[in-house]
Amino acid sequence: MRKSLLTASLLALAVAAPLAQAFEAGDIIVRAGAITVAPVEDSSELQVGGADVAGTKATVESDTQLGLNFAYMVTNNIGIELLAASPFSHEVGVRGVDAALGTPAGTIDGRLGDIKHLPPTLMALYYPLDSKSAFQPYVGLGVNYTIFFDEDLSSRQEANGFSNLELEDSWGLSAQVGMDYMLSDNLLLNAQVRYIDIDTTATLDHNTLGEVEVDVDIDPFVYMIGLGYKF
Incomplete structure (x- = not known):
């Protein structure tokens, strides 16, 4: 009888515990991961000297870094979140240039250089479930400002006569779906996926072709998984 009572008590505590994790x-x-x-990416054709070069395009590769989220709950179901990251x-690369300009294969096509960016994003979040549920899915909508910097051409492209690679900063909308699961009163597991509208114009100079634009x-999907702490 005592064992039955103890088992029932433990089960009751396990069920009731999430109620304290509102x-x-x-x-x-604060989330990190x-x-x-x-x-x-979807690029226009490269413009050389103001004229489109048929069959050319730009490419951008993926990258993984440390992500940080800071959220403040305005109500039990609505929050404001700031996305930050290292x-x-x-x-970044280019395709189709060699064929279009008649240069030897591999002369320009391929890696163009490397860029860095920071994508601070401010979002409003909505948590549809009861605020005391341990499982907290949410959706979000907000605005992003992407800052590009440290645009470095590859040594091969510099030897080909290119210089002054620059990318314009970008404003755009962002949407998100995510979930928090409370592991304790304060510690939580988080997973999220967001879409960010990032549009930019890249320009560089060439010593004989002139300006290339x-x-x-970029319009990336952004994936994050990590842990969080509720204060």
Whole structure:
């Protein structure tokens, strides 16, 4: 009988425990983990001297860094979140230039250089479940400002006569789905996926071709998994 009572008590505590793990107005949530920016790029054709070069395009590779989220619960179900991260570094490249310009294969096509960016994103989050549930899925919508810096051409492209690679900063919308699961009253597991609208124009100079320009819609999916702490 005592064992039955003890088992029933433990089960009751296990079921009731999430009720003490509520998200409430005024809570501050800090999340940290691995975050990957995976571009789904779509570029225009390169413009050389103001004319489109048929069959050319720009490419952007993925990168993973340390991601940070800071959220403040305005109500039990609505929060405001800021996404931050250590700087992302992406390899950028070009395709189709050699064939279009009649240069030997491999002369220009391939790696163009490396860029870094920071994508601070401010979002409003909505948690649809009861604030005392241990499992807290959410959706978010907000605005992103992407800052590009440290645009470095590869040594091969510098030898080919290119210089002054620059990318314009970008404003865009962002949408997110995610989930928190409370492991204790304060510690939580987090997973999230977001889409960010990042559009930029890249320019560089060539000693004989003149200015080269390309519009790139980077539009990445951003994946993050990590841990968080509720204050």
